[in-house]
Amino acid sequence: MPNKHGRFGRFGGRFVPETVMPALLELEDAYLKLKQDEVFQAEFRHYLREFAGRPTRLYFAENLTRHYGRAKVFLKREDMLHTGAHKLNNALGQALLARRMGKKRIVAETGAGQHGVATATVCALFGLECTVYMGKEDMERQALNVFRMRLLGAKVIPVISGSGTLKDATTEAIRDWVTNVRDTHYIIGSVVGPHPYPMMVRDFQSVIGEEVKVQILEIRGAYPDYVVACVGGGSNAMGMFYPFRTEPGVKKIGIEAAGKGLDTGEHAASLTQGKPGVLHGALSYVLQDNDGQIIPAYSVSAGLDYPGVGPEHAYFHDAGIVQYAAVTDNEALAAFQRLSRLEGIIPALESSHALAYLETLMLKTQPEQTVVVCLSGRGDKDVQMTARLLEGAV
Amino acid sequence: MTKITAALNKQKENGSKGLIVYLTAGYPDYETAFRAVLAASEAGADAIEIGMPFSDPLADGPIIQKAAAAALKGGATTAKTRSFIERIRRYSPIPLAVMTYINTVLQYGSEEFVRDFSAAGIEGLIIPDLPIEESGSVEPVCRKYGLDLIKFVAPTSTEDRIASIGRQAAGFLYCISVAGVTGVRDVDYSAIGEVVQQARRYSNIPAAIGFGIGSPQAACRAAQHADAVIVGSAVIERLMTGGVDAVREFVETIRQALDGRGI
Numbered sequence: 001m002p003n004k005h006g007r008f009g010r011f012g013g014r015f016v017p018e019t020v021m022p023a024l025l026e027l028e029d030a031y032l033k034l035k036q037d038e039v040f041q042a043e044f045r046h047y048l049r050e051f052a053g054r055p056t057r058l059y060f061a062e063n064l065t066r067h068y069g070r071a072k073v074f075l076k077r078e079d080m081l082h083t084g085a086h087k088l089n090n091a092l093g094q095a096l097l098a099r100r101m102g103k104k105r106i107v108a109e110t111g112a113g114q115h116g117v118a119t120a121t122v123c124a125l126f127g128l129e130c131t132v133y134m135g136k137e138d139m140e141r142q143a144l145n146v147f148r149m150r151l152l153g154a155k156v157i158p159v160i161s162g163s164g165t166l167k168d169a170t171t172e173a174i175r176d177w178v179t180n181v182r183d184t185h186y187i188i189g190s191v192v193g194p195h196p197y198p199m200m201v202r203d204f205q206s207v208i209g210e211e212v213k214v215q216i217l218e219i220r221g222a223y224p225d226y227v228v229a230c231v232g233g234g235s236n237a238m239g240m241f242y243p244f245r246t247e248p249g250v251k252k253i254g255i256e257a258a259g260k261g262l263d264t265g266e267h268a269a270s271l272t273q274g275k276p277g278v279l280h281g282a283l284s285y286v287l288q289d290n291d292g293q294i295i296p297a298y299s300v301s302a303g304l305d306y307p308g309v310g311p312e313h314a315y316f317h318d319a320g321i322v323q324y325a326a327v328t329d330n331e332a333l334a335a336f337q338r339l340s341r342l343e344g345i346i347p348a349l350e351s352s353h354a355l356a357y358l359e360t361l362m363l364k365t366q367p368e369q370t371v372v373v374c375l376s377g378r379g380d381k382d383v384q385m386t387a388r389l390l391e392g393a394v
Numbered sequence: 395m396t397k398i399t400a401a402l403n404k405q406k407e408n409g410s411k412g413l414i415v416y417l418t419a420g421y422p423d424y425e426t427a428f429r430a431v432l433a434a435s436e437a438g439a440d441a442i443e444i445g446m447p448f449s450d451p452l453a454d455g456p457i458i459q460k461a462a463a464a465a466l467k468g469g470a471t472t473a474k475t476r477s478f479i480e481r482i483r484r485y486s487p488i489p490l491a492v493m494t495y496i497n498t499v500l501q502y503g504s505e506e507f508v509r510d511f512s513a514a515g516i517e518g519l520i521i522p523d524l525p526i527e528e529s530g531s532v533e534p535v536c537r538k539y540g541l542d543l544i545k546f547v548a549p550t551s552t553e554d555r556i557a558s559i560g561r562q563a564a565g566f567l568y569c570i571s572v573a574g575v576t577g578v579r580d581v582d583y584s585a586i587g588e589v590v591q592q593a594r595r596y597s598n599i600p601a602a603i604g605f606g607i608g609s610p611q612a613a614c615r616a617a618q619h620a621d622a623v624i625v626g627s628a629v630i631e632r633l634m635t636g637g638v639d640a641v642r643e644f645v646e647t648i649r650q651a652l653d654g655r656g657i
Contacts, residue, residue: 005527015496015523017453019548019573022555161459162450171452178453179574181550278497278523279450291472292501293449 001312006195006282009318011311014194016174016281023181028196030101035203040100047092048207051125052082054089056208058215058372063342068358071225071365075345075375076212078236083118085348085377086208086236091118091187093204095126098185105129105184109173111138111166111232112303112350113145114377115189120154130154133172135165138302145381163296166232166306170280190233191310194281198310205239212372213243220370226361228253229374230353231324232268232304234313236376241322242312251323253361254313255353257299258326268297269326270309271317279308285317300329300389301349303377331356336379336386348377349386396542397517398489398565401440402600402622411652412622413613414566414602415439415629415645416493418461419446420470422633424478430633433642435488438649442482443520443624446475446494453522455577457627461634472502476514483515491518491544491565499532508535518542518565526559533562544568547593549585556589560596567593569620571605577627578608587619610651617652 078086110116123130162168229237231254259267277286287307316322335356402412447462542565604624632640
C-alpha cells in the first residue's frame with residue numbers, strides 16, 4: 001500500500017492541477033529510489049539520532065497508572081524530540097529528500113506551528129530558503145511559534161482566506177508550490193495531500209511505532225494491548241499504528257477532536273462525522289455539506305483543527321484496522337491538567353486528546369495489560385492560551 | 395465535431411482567434427451573473443466558462459477566490475447553478491462549459507452531475523484538479539452524455555504527458571500560460587507556445603491559452619501562440635468595479651483586438 005496510483009483501497013490519489021503533476025511524479029520517483037538507498041537511509045538515521053535526539057523514551061507513567069488502577073500506561077515521549085514534537089521526523093526526511101532533488105526553496109503549511117517550526121529548523125540546518133503559511137487565527141493562538149520560526153530564518157505568511165486556519169494555510173501552500181514548482185519542494189506536515197505524500201510522511205513517521213515495538217518488548221516482553229494517538233491529519237497516529245497494522249492483538253485507537261461536541265457541528269471529527277470527498281489532492285473523509293463545500297473544522301487545538309484526514313486512515317477506518325473515537329475540548333483540557341499534575345509533564349493540547357481517551361479506555365483494561373499513548377508534543381506552546389481558558393481553574 | 399470546437403474553429407476560418415470568457419455563477423448574484431453572461435456573449439465571446447463556486451479553489455487566485463466566496467455567502471448552490479444554466483440556455487445558444495472542482499462533482503454523483511448538467515445545456519466540463527490519471531471515473535460518463543471533458547496542459551507538462559493529454563483532448567485544449575493560479579500578471583507566452591506546438595502533433599482540437607490575460611494587448615500576445623484565449627479574473631474584476639456594462643465593454647475591446655480591428 002498504496003498501489004501505483006497512490007490509492008489505499010479507494011482512498012488517496014492525486015487530485016491536483018496538471019501544473020504540479022510532473023513534480024509529483026518526479027517526487028515519487030526520487031523518493032522510491034532513496035527509500036532503497038542505504039546511504040540516504042543512513043543519513044536520515046544519523047540526523048534523527050544526532051540532531052533530533054532519537055530514540056525517544058517509552059516512559060512508564062507510574063502515577064497515571066496508579067490513578068486509574070488498571071493497565072500499565074506508557075508514554076511515547078515524542079515531546080522530548082528536538083523542537084518539541086514528532087513533526088521533526090518528517091521535516092528531516094523531506095528536507096534531506098529536497099536536498100537530494102536539488103530544490104533550494106521549501107514551502108510548508110502549519111496549524112499549531114509545530115510543523116512550521118520543524119520545517120524552519122531543518123531549513124536552517126541545511127541552508128534552505130523557507131516560507132511557511134499559517135492561518136491568521138492560528139498565528140494569534142500560537143504567537144510563540146511564529147516568533148520561533150522567524151528566529152530560525154523562515155518567512156511566515158499570514159493566511160486570511162477562508163477560515164484562516166490550517167485548511168486555508170494548506171491551500172495557500174499548494175498555490176505557492178504550483179507557482180514555484182520548478183525550484184521549490186513542498187514539505188507537507190501530515191499524512192495528507194496527493195500521492196506520494198501520505199506514503200512518504202507515513203514512512204518518515206513510522207520510526208515512532210518501530211521504536212515502541214523494540215522498547216516495549218524489552219520492558220514487558222510483549223506487544224502492547226492498546227496504542228492510542230490523536231488524529232488531525234494523522235501523522236503521529238500513522239507513525240504509531242503503521243508498524244502494528246498486521247498485529248490484530250494490538251488494538252489501535254485514533255482520537256479525533258470533538259471540539260464543542262459532535263452534535264454542535266463545531267468539531268474536527270472527519271472520520272467519525274465526515275463523508276468521503278476530495279480535499280487538498282486526496283480522496284478521504286472530509287467535513288462537507290451536501291454540495292461538497294468544505295465545512296471549516298473547529299478544535300481548541302490548532303493542530304487538530306482540520307476538516308480532512310489522511311487517506312490511509314480512511315482506509316484503516318473502513319477496513320476496521322484502527323478504531324476511531326473523539327473527545328471534546330473540555331475533556332482534552334482536563335487531560336492536559338491531569339498529566340501536568342500527576343506526571344510533571346505538560347502535554348500538547350493535540351496529545352491531550354489521546355490522553356483524555358484513557359478516561360473511557362482504562363475502565364475496560366486489566367492490570368496485566370499495557371497501553372501506549374503517543375505523547376506527540378509538549379504543551380509549552382499551549383500554556384498561554386490554556387491559561388486564558390482555565391483562568392480561575394488553575 | 396462538438397459545438398465548442400466548432401465555435402472556436404469558426405474564428406480560425408475567419409482569420410481571427412476564439413475568445414472564451416469566464417464568469418462565476420451566482421456572483422455577485424444569479425441575476426447579475428445571468429445578464430453578464432448574455433452581455434459577454436453579445437460582445438463577442440465564442441464560449442462562456444461558468445465557474446461553479448467552491449469553498450477551497452486551489453487553482454484560483456485572489457479575484458476568483460473572492461467571487462466564489464461571495465457567491466457562496468450569497469447562497470449559491472449546485473442546484474441553483476444548474477437552473478442558472480437552464481435559464482441561459484433558454485436565451486442564448488452560446489457554447490457553455492462548467493468549471494468546477496472535483497469534490498462538487500463527486501458529491502452530486504459523477505454520472506448524475508454529467509447527466510443533469512448536459513440536460514441543462516452545457517457542452518463542456520472543466521475540472522482543474524482532475525489530471526488525466528484521475529479522470530477514469532468522469533471521462534466515460536462524459537462520453538456517454540456527449541460532454542467534452544476539457545484537458546489541461548501546463549508549461550511544466552513533459553513531452554510524454556503532452557502526448558497522452560493531446561490524444562485525449564476534447565472540445566478545446568486548455569493551455570495554462572504560466573505555473574501558478576489564475577489572476578492577471580505579465581506573462582511570457584512563448585513557453586506555453588512551445589507546449590501548444592508539441593500538442594498539435596497529437597491533436598487538431600483548438601488550443602486555448604488561459605491564466606493571466608488582463609488586457610486586449612495581452613490577449614493578442616497570447617493568441618499568437620494558440621487558437622483562442624480564456625479571460626477570467628480580468629472580467630470578474632470589471633464586474634466587481636463596473637458591473638455588467640463594464641464586462642460588455644471589456645469583452646468588446648478584446649474581441650476587436652483579436653479581430654485586428656485596433657486596440
